[in-house]
Amino acid sequence: MSQYADPDVLVDTAWVVAHQSDPNVRVVEVDVDTGGYDQGHIAGAIAWNWTTQLCDTLQRDIIPPGDFRRLMEEAGIANDTTVILYGDNNNWFAAWALWQMKIYGHSDVRMMNGGRRKWLEEGRELTTDVPPIARSSYTVRGEPDFSIRAYLGDAQAASAQKSAALVDVRSPDEFTGRILAPPGLPETCQRGGHVPGARNIPWAKVCNEDGTFKSADELRALYEGEGVTPDRPTIAYCRIGERSSHTWFVLKYLLGYPDVKNYDGSWTEWGNLVRAPIERAAA
Amino acid sequence: MQSGTVLRAEDYRRRRDRLEGWDIGIASYKLGGRYCCEVDNVSSGGRLARGEGATREEAEAEALNKAREMLARTRVYPPR
Numbered sequence: 001m002s003q004y005a006d007p008d009v010l011v012d013t014a015w016v017v018a019h020q021s022d023p024n025v026r027v028v029e030v031d032v033d034t035g036g037y038d039q040g041h042i043a044g045a046i047a048w049n050w051t052t053q054l055c056d057t058l059q060r061d062i063i064p065p066g067d068f069r070r071l072m073e074e075a076g077i078a079n080d081t082t083v084i085l086y087g088d089n090n091n092w093f094a095a096w097a098l099w100q101m102k103i104y105g106h107s108d109v110r111m112m113n114g115g116r117r118k119w120l121e122e123g124r125e126l127t128t129d130v131p132p133i134a135r136s137s138y139t140v141r142g143e144p145d146f147s148i149r150a151y152l153g154d155a156q157a158a159s160a161q162k163s164a165a166l167v168d169v170r171s172p173d174e175f176t177g178r179i180l181a182p183p184g185l186p187e188t189c190q191r192g193g194h195v196p197g198a199r200n201i202p203w204a205k206v207c208n209e210d211g212t213f214k215s216a217d218e219l220r221a222l223y224e225g226e227g228v229t230p231d232r233p234t235i236a237y238c239r240i241g242e243r244s245s246h247t248w249f250v251l252k253y254l255l256g257y258p259d260v261k262n263y264d265g266s267w268t269e270w271g272n273l274v275r276a277p278i279e280r281a282a283a
Numbered sequence: 284m285q286s287g288t289v290l291r292a293e294d295y296r297r298r299r300d301r302l303e304g305w306d307i308g309i310a311s312y313k314l315g316g317r318y319c320c321e322v323d324n325v326s327s328g329g330r331l332a333r334g335e336g337a338t339r340e341e342a343e344a345e346a347l348n349k350a351r352e353m354l355a356r357t358r359v360y361p362p363r
Contacts, residue, residue: 120292171326182327
């Protein structure tokens with residue numbers, strides 16, 4: 001993993017095994033399918049539910065600062081804890097959690113390469129035990145770092161004025177409006193298609209078959225081949241912001257792009273806007 | 284699954300197939316005496332369904348049945 005721009009944000013499964021009894025490491029599973037943890041999880045890992053714990057449950061937003069602090073404290077995470085995130089679907093919502101922890105300035109949060117799939121495939125130990133957690137003290141220091149978050153206005157400027165490269169990380173069927181959302185996923189929109197000017201680079205193209213990330217050279221070739229280069233600001237979006245947080249992670253930490261934002265409003269915001277321009281042509 | 288038991292996914296297998304006109308990924312393994320199966324939509328990479336059973340075939344059949352229903356319900360829009 002040393003070829004990545006910031007290899008410290010990624011650990012492999014062997015690293016997690018080696019640190020399972022490290023009191024300064026907290027492993028957290030974050031799944032799309034929130035029942036996955038109950039089937040069996042890494043010993044010592046706790047679970048976060050993205051539908052209730054990693055968002056504002058009233059207005060559409062990321063988790064509020066007070067709730068974030070409580071989430072950390074209830075997870076036994078202190079400001080200096082090393083947090084390892086992993087999950088199903090090649091770490092979709094693990095990336096979502098990591099993005100929010102970076103917004104709130106947690107200094108040492110990392111992703112387990114390959115996520116739950118890799119752990120299962122390697123036949124590593126699982127347990128159904130939920131570990132006892134000693135509550136910690138946590139302080140949210142300073143202002144949230146919203147330089148890594150794009151809002152509707154940023155996406156509109158990127159589309160109309162080409163102020164940033166727009167990367168639509170959804171599937172080609174979503175990009176062209178053939179479907180409104182992946183089968184079985186309920187959050188949807190009134191119209192299908194994509195933000196005008198966006199390039200379609202599906203998130204899954206960054207992963208190997210076992211769920212691990214491709215090499216830096218392969219990733220660089222993928223994005224630069226589509227004209228998404230580090231010399232220009234980049235905004236990634238998907239449907240609700242979790243797949244694009246995965247791409248944000250790749251561009252920011254594995255390739256070292258200096259200005260990458262995740263537009264978490266994504267297609268469920270844009271595709272519901274009255275009179276928003278939409279394109280449907282394939283990339 | 285019994286609480287307190289150490290488990291391992293055994294005999295993990297993954298393959299691709301077509302279902303209701305969609306490319307799918309099928310992963311199955313044995314866990315704690317039961318077989319588990321997960322079916323993904325290859326295009327989006329998202330999980331479609333999970334199934335469990337006493338045999339791999341049972342687990343796959345359950346997951347595939349759920350996935351089939353989900354895919355059949357997915358509205359596909361013609362090109363405009």
